[in-house]
Structure formats: C-alpha cells, structure tokens
Amino acid sequence: MKLEVQIKMNPSLYLRDPEQSELGKNIINYSIQLIQKNGFEAFTFKKLAEAIGTTEAGVYRYFENKHKLLVYIISWYWDWLQFQINYRTNNLKDPIVKLKKVIKILATNVEDDVMTTHVDESLLHQILISEGSKAFLTNHVEKDNKQHFFKPYKDLCNTVGDIILECNPKYKYPHSLASTIIEMAHIQNFFMNNLPSLTDFNKTKDEVEIIKFLEDLVFKSIEK
Amino acid sequence: MKLEVQIKMNPSLYLRDPEQSELGKNIINYSIQLIQKNGFEAFTFKKLAEAIGTTEAGVYRYFENKHKLLVYIISWYWDWLQFQINYRTNNLKDPIVKLKKVIKILATNVEDDVMTTHVDESLLHQILISEGSKAFLTNHVEKDNKQHFFKPYKDLCNTVGDIILECNPKYKYPHSLASTIIEMAHIQNFFMNNLPSLTDFNKTKDEVEIIKFLEDLVFKSIEK
DNA sequence: TATTTATGATAGTAATACTATTATTTAAAA
DNA sequence: TTTTAAATAATAGTATTACTATCATAAATA
Numbered sequence: 001m002k003l004e005v006q007i008k009m010n011p012s013l014y015l016r017d018p019e020q021s022e023l024g025k026n027i028i029n030y031s032i033q034l035i036q037k038n039g040f041e042a043f044t045f046k047k048l049a050e051a052i053g054t055t056e057a058g059v060y061r062y063f064e065n066k067h068k069l070l071v072y073i074i075s076w077y078w079d080w081l082q083f084q085i086n087y088r089t090n091n092l093k094d095p096i097v098k099l100k101k102v103i104k105i106l107a108t109n110v111e112d113d114v115m116t117t118h119v120d121e122s123l124l125h126q127i128l129i130s131e132g133s134k135a136f137l138t139n140h141v142e143k144d145n146k147q148h149f150f151k152p153y154k155d156l157c158n159t160v161g162d163i164i165l166e167c168n169p170k171y172k173y174p175h176s177l178a179s180t181i182i183e184m185a186h187i188q189n190f191f192m193n194n195l196p197s198l199t200d201f202n203k204t205k206d207e208v209e210i211i212k213f214l215e216d217l218v219f220k221s222i223e224k
Numbered sequence: 225m226k227l228e229v230q231i232k233m234n235p236s237l238y239l240r241d242p243e244q245s246e247l248g249k250n251i252i253n254y255s256i257q258l259i260q261k262n263g264f265e266a267f268t269f270k271k272l273a274e275a276i277g278t279t280e281a282g283v284y285r286y287f288e289n290k291h292k293l294l295v296y297i298i299s300w301y302w303d304w305l306q307f308q309i310n311y312r313t314n315n316l317k318d319p320i321v322k323l324k325k326v327i328k329i330l331a332t333n334v335e336d337d338v339m340t341t342h343v344d345e346s347l348l349h350q351i352l353i354s355e356g357s358k359a360f361l362t363n364h365v366e367k368d369n370k371q372h373f374f375k376p377y378k379d380l381c382n383t384v385g386d387i388i389l390e391c392n393p394k395y396k397y398p399h400s401l402a403s404t405i406i407e408m409a410h411i412q413n414f415f416m417n418n419l420p421s422l423t424d425f426n427k428t429k430d431e432v433e434i435i436k437f438l439e440d441l442v443f444k445s446i447e448k
Numbered sequence: 449t450a451t452t453t454a455t456g457a458t459a460g461t462a463a464t465a466c467t468a469t470t471a472t473t474t475a476a477a478a
Numbered sequence: 479t480t481t482t483a484a485a486t487a488a489t490a491g492t493a494t495t496a497c498t499a500t501c502a503t504a505a506a507t508a
Contacts, residue, residue: 016454023455039363044495055456060497130361133411137354139263141418150419157422172424173437179415179422180408180441187357187407188400194365195374198381198403200396213397217404220444240485247486268464279487284466 005115007079012147013072016062025118026052027062028076031069036123040070040131067138071149074135077124078152080113081105085159095166100215102160106185107211129186157182168222177221181214188213229339231303236371237296240286249342250276251286252300255293260347264294264355291362295373298359301348302376304337305329309383319390324439326384330409331435353410381406392446401445405438412437 006019018024030051035043043066045059052059063069085102092098110125136150144150160178164171171177188199188210196202201209230243242248254275259267267290269283276282287293309326316322334349360374368374384402388395395401412423412434420426425433 021454042363045497046495055458056497057457057499058455061454065496133357134361136419137358137414139266145419154419154421173440174424175421176412176415176423176425176437177441179412180404183407183411184404188403190361191400191403195360195369195378197378197399199400200398201400213400216397217401217441217445220447221441223444245485269466270464279489280466281468281488282486285485289465 005080005083005113007076007083009072009075009079010148010151013068013075013149014063015060018062018072023052023054023058024062026054027059027069028073029118029120032073032120032123032127035070035073035131036126040066040127040134070131071135071144073119073124074128074132075149075152076119077121077128078156080116080119080121080124082152082156082159085156089163095163096219099160099163099167099218102163103181103185103214103218104211106182107189107207107214109207129190132186133183153182164218164222168224170224171222177218181218184214184217185210229304229307229337231300231307233296233299233303234372234375237292237299237373238287239284242286242296247276247278247282248286250278251283251293252297253342253344256297256344256347256351259294259297259355260350264290264351264358294355295359295368297343297348298352298356299373299376300343301345301352302380304340304343304345304348306376306380306383309380313387319387320443323384323387323391323442326387327405327409327438327442328435330406331413331431331438333431353414356410357407377406388442388446392448394448395446401442405442408438408441409434 009017009019011017016024018028027048030048031043034048034051045063045066046056049056049059063072085105088105089098089101092101110121113119113121136144136153138144157175157178160181161174164174164177188201189207191198192201192205192207192210196205200213233241233243235241240248242252251272254272255267258272258275269287269290270280273280273283287296309329312329313322313325316325334345337343337345360368360377362368381399381402384405385398388398388401412425413431415422416425416429416431416434420429424437
C-alpha cells in the first residue's frame with residue numbers, strides 16, 4: 001500500500017496550487033532546499049527558477065512573492081506536525097505521557113517522512129528553527145492574520161494548550177506555555193548550535209538536553 | 225547636573241563611530257524611528273538619508289549595510305538594559321526580589337531615557353520585540369558571532385543566569401532559562417498584541433499579565 | 449478538432465544595495 | 479593664520495532584486 005498524505009493549504013497563500021502540478025511540487029521541493037541552504041534573505045525566485053529549470057515568471061504564477069511562499073512551507077510544516085502529534089499521541093490516556101511525547105516531537109530533529117514525496121521534513125525542520133519566526137515578524141502581520149495565514153500555528157498551540165489543561169485544569173497560562181514550548185524548542189536548538197553560551201547544552205549539542213530542559217520547565221510549571 | 229550616558233559599542237559594527245558626530249547621532253535616531261514605523265524589511269539607507277537630509281553615501285560612510293546598523297542598535301539596547309538592571313537591582317540583597325525586578329524590567333514597555341538624547345528607548349523596545357531575533361537569525365550568524373556582535377546579549381543572559389543561580393545554586397539550566405525569559409518577554413508581548421490566541425492575555429493587552437506568567441514560569445522552575 | 453490552460457522564452461521597469469568620483473565645507477595641525 | 483587633512487554633500491553609475499507584461503508553444507480537455 002502506498003499512501004500519500006496531502007495537506008490542504010490556505011488558498012490565499014498561493015496563486016496556483018503547487019500540489020496540483022509537477023512544476024508546483026518542484027517549487028516547494030527546491031524552495032526548501034535553497035532556503036535551508038542559503039537562508040531566506042538570500043533566496044530569490046530567480047535562483048529558485050534556475051535550480052528548477054524554469055523561469056522566474058513560472059514561479060510567479062504560483063506565488064505572489066517569496067514571503068507567501070515562506071508562509072506556505074512553514075504552515076505546511078505546522079499542519080504536518082499537527083498530524084504527527086495527533087497520530088503519535090493517539091490512544092495515549094495519560095496526559096502527562098502525552099505532553100512528554102509532544103515535547104519530544106517538537107524538539108527532535110525530524111527525519112524525512114516518506115509519505116510526502118516533494119517535501120523533506122528534515123530540511124523543513126531546520127528552516128523552522130532559523131526562519132520560522134520571520135513568517136509573523138513583519139509589518140503586515142495583522143493583514144496576514146486576517147487572511148488566516150497563522151491558523152496552523154494557532155491550531156497546534158491550542159492542541160498543546162489542551163493537553164496542558166488535561167494535566168492541570170487549573171493552570172492559568174496554557175496558551176502562553178504552549179507557545180513558549182513551541183518557540184523554545186526551536187530557539188534553544190538554534191542557540192545550542194550557534195550561540196551555545198545562551199544555553200546549558202554547550203558540551204553535548206544533543207537535542208535530548210533541550211527536551212530535558214523543556215520537560216523540567218513545563219512539568220514544574222503545571223504541577224498541581 | 226546633566227549626565228550623558230555613553231555606551232561604548234563594538235567598533236566592528238560601524239565604519240565611523242556614530243556617537244562622535246551629529247550626522248552619526250541622526251543616523252541612529254532616525255534609524256530607530258524608521259525601523260520601528262515601517263519594519264526592518266522596508267527600511268533602506270536611501271529613505272533614512274532622505275529623512276535625515278543627507279545622502280545615501282553619507283550613511284554608508286557610517287555603516288557597511290543595514291544589517292550591521294540593526295545589530296548596532298539592538299546591541300546598544302542590550303547594553304543599556306544591562307546598565308538599567310545593574311543600576312536598579314543594586315543593593316537588593318534577596319536574589320528572588322532581584323530576579324522579580326529583572327523580569328519586570330525585561331517585560332515592561334520602556335519609557336524614553338532622558339540620559340540618552342539621540343535614542344528613544346521606548347521605540348527601541350518596540351524594535352526589539354518585532355525585529356530583535358533578526359539580528360542573529362541569519363546565515364552569517366557564525367561570522368557575526370566570531371566578531372562578538374552578540375556579546376551584549378550574552379552578557380545580559382549571564383547576568384540573569386547568575387541571579388537564577390543565586391536563587392537556587394542547584395538549578396540545572398540557568399542560561400537556557402535566562403534566554404527563555406529574555407526571548408519570551410518579547411515574543412509573548414508580540415503575540416499578545418498581534419496573535420493574541422497564542423497567549424492567555426487577550427482581554428487585557430497589559431504587560432503585567434506577561435510579567436505574572438514569566439514569574440510563575442521562572443519561580444516554579446527554580447523552586448528548591 | 450477546437451479550445452482552453454499551463455508553461456517557456458524574452459523583455460522591461462522600478463527599487464534596492466551598494467561603489468566611485470569630485471567638489472565643498474569644516475576642523476585640526478603646522 | 480595658513481596649510482592640510484578629514485568629513486560631508488552632490489552626483490553618477492552598476493548589479494541584483496522584485497516584480498509585470500507579452501507572445502509563442504506544448505499539453506490537456508471538451
């Protein structure tokens with residue numbers, strides 16, 4: 001049996017649905033490669049077109065600009081993570097076990113998911129660490145938010161927040177703690193690898209340390 | 225008595241020291257205005273030059289590029305905050321009181337400091353919230369780090385980490401918790417104002433709520 | 449087969465991110 | 479005070495970026 005997972009994206013993010021054609025899938029695939037390799041600032045539609053073997057105009061038929069393309073792949077990642085979490089915490093009764101699992105999923109370097117052919121989740125995870133916050137740290141965040149560009153992120157945050165409340169229904173900051181876990185899973189990873197003195201993981205460079213830190217933070221916070 | 229605080233910046237950040245001339249001070253002053261108003265992406269040396277009444281080439285004599293200018297003003301802010309913290313926690317014996325003060329300083333919307341004439345700290349604080357992480361979230365973070373561009377941030381993180389250790393010498397993650405507090409003081413503020421469903425402060429839009437959340441997080445974490 | 453639709457190829461524009469040159473003003477040194 | 483050096487202003491120019499527009503062709507669909 002060969003299953004392909006298709007994630008339905010917000011149509012306001014694209015002009016033509018990239019999932020519906022080879023060129024579109026190439027745009028996603030090579031965008032992830034290039035953004036991960038050179039960073040979002042250095043990424044241009046011209047370079048992307050050259051890498052794919054199409055023209056700049058070809059890319060512009062799919063995405064209005066590179067920011068929407070970034071939001072697209074980042075949203076895709078959040079949706080995919082949401083699916084992973086639902087799938088892998090399914091049947092877990094104990095909310096504490098569940099929350100531990102979620103922290104692990106959030107903070108672990110992802111392996112490429114064979115169910116998605118044109119997306120390398122491992123690279124995408126790296127992009128999220130170093131470019132993720134650029135999706136919302138813009139002057140047009142309000143406009144973007146009105147178009148529901150951040151729904152996947154919010155949904156994930158709600159999911160995590162709900163599990164937190166299952167652990168302790170009286171905890172006062174489930175959403176803020178959820179967004180803190182999600183953000184810190186990435187930021188502490190970035191710091192560990194690039195500015196290690198901002199962390200306590202300098203020796204190991206091992207994400208297991210990040211997971212321990214986050215578990216310590218979270219479970220002490222929500223302790224009854 | 226009229227005191228002027230001068231913060232000595234890393235000379236690798238600039239070509240000509242902006243503190244040493246009127247034009248230089250104007251560059252800093254107007255950069256802060258423009259970046260706060262339109263965001264860093266929309267900020268160009270041409271617009272800056274126009275705002276000041278000088279030419280693009282004039283700005284380039286002070287800063288190699290807009291990224292270094294951003295790192296400059298952000299570093300300035302961290303240095304200034306460090307000074308604020310040292311000054312305002314001086315003489316406080318109880319490390320818990322001290323840490324509370326630090327959280328408050330980090331999370332409170334700053335008022336313009338009259339000791340610095342060409343820097344509006346209130347605007348700068350806003351810049352830190354929405355642009356701060358762009359200083360290090362680049363492809364050249366390693367190169368920048370080797371030039372010690374992030375020293376002010378690291379120093380601040382160390383200061384906070386030391387206070388955490390004063391509270392509980394056995395706490396295992398003083399630096400990670402410190403960077404978490406610093407980052408979250410800004411990110412939760414951004415979320416509160418722009419993506420409130422990622423927080424639990426939607427009704428109030430009051431930074432006091434953020435302070436309470438951070439205090440709850442920190443003191444539960446370091447409790448002996 | 450006709451016709452819509454996607455793609456390819458090419459051109460062009462305004463803005464950005466710079467570098468270079470020369471003239472002019474201002475400040476410091478002789 | 480004069481000479482000299484340093485900082486600034488004015489202008490021009492380049493490569494790249496971020497697009498838009500046009501037209502021909504290939505592929506899919508009616």
